[in-house]
Amino acid sequence: MTDMPPIARTPADLPSRDTLLSMSGLEFMQKVLAGDLPHPAIAGVMGCRITEVEPGRVLVRGTPGFQHTNPFGAVHGGWYGTVLDTVLGCAVMTGVPQGRWYTTLEYKVNITRALPVGMEVEAEALLDHAGRSTAVAHGTIRGLEDGKVYATGSTTCIIMA
Template identity: 40%
Template sequence: MTTTDPREMSGLELLRYATALPMDERAPIIGDLFKFSVDELEEGRVVFSLPSDPAFANPLGSLHGGACATLLDSVMGCAVHTTLEAGVGYGTLELKVNYIRTVPVDGQTLTGTGTTIHVGRQVATAEGQVVDASGRLVAHATTTCLIYR
């Protein structure tokens, strides 16, 4: 990367740059609210994790499905973003989530992986999965993103 101007960075460069900045030097993002950790950023693949924090509980006392949906939307969308050239954006058109098992809010780490399936000129698709600390599948999803050129 030869620039610090976000408008001149590829999607992958922008994500690497932005996630390396201290929180007080960048605008807040959804990952801050959910305490995301950025574990891997590669072209077409990203891995984020989050704690199953009691603050994310549903009325039954287990992890709210929205936490996994947010993690999945983030890793799949960012996987798409890593493939885009400078100045090109995207937005989620569709998100389909399948929940596999209940997750306790005991602080265990959940890991979400997003991988692109197809990135075209106007539309991209990606898939994602969330596993618990034991590697058991918690949820999986697919997305369709509109690419803004």
């Protein structure tokens, strides 16, 4: 995996609510991608980073390590879920207008095969709908080495003022 981007290490590293609300979600995501705003702390914990942002589409790359395994040594299902929740939420964020914000109402994960520890993946999410009060997106996790789908997911989010 390439160098990690700037990651928030303390609450003081996070942008203020006024900063967040002063720009559209797309502008916010573009600033995170550019390194003008830090990736959230969870990105460091999960070993992932945003690599592309465009309206309605976000890519995240990550590599599960041994610290992400279950008692059997397999990548824990929570890793798939957290990476998908991240990329799905980021895709939703690209459709959030200035002065608003979102949070996840629900998300669903389907793990299609076991992901080898240490395999870099790319998670892609596409925004299906962004309305006045809700947004829906879907996504996949694919191995970069083999192109196989390791998990799929979807989300419904609420958009708030």
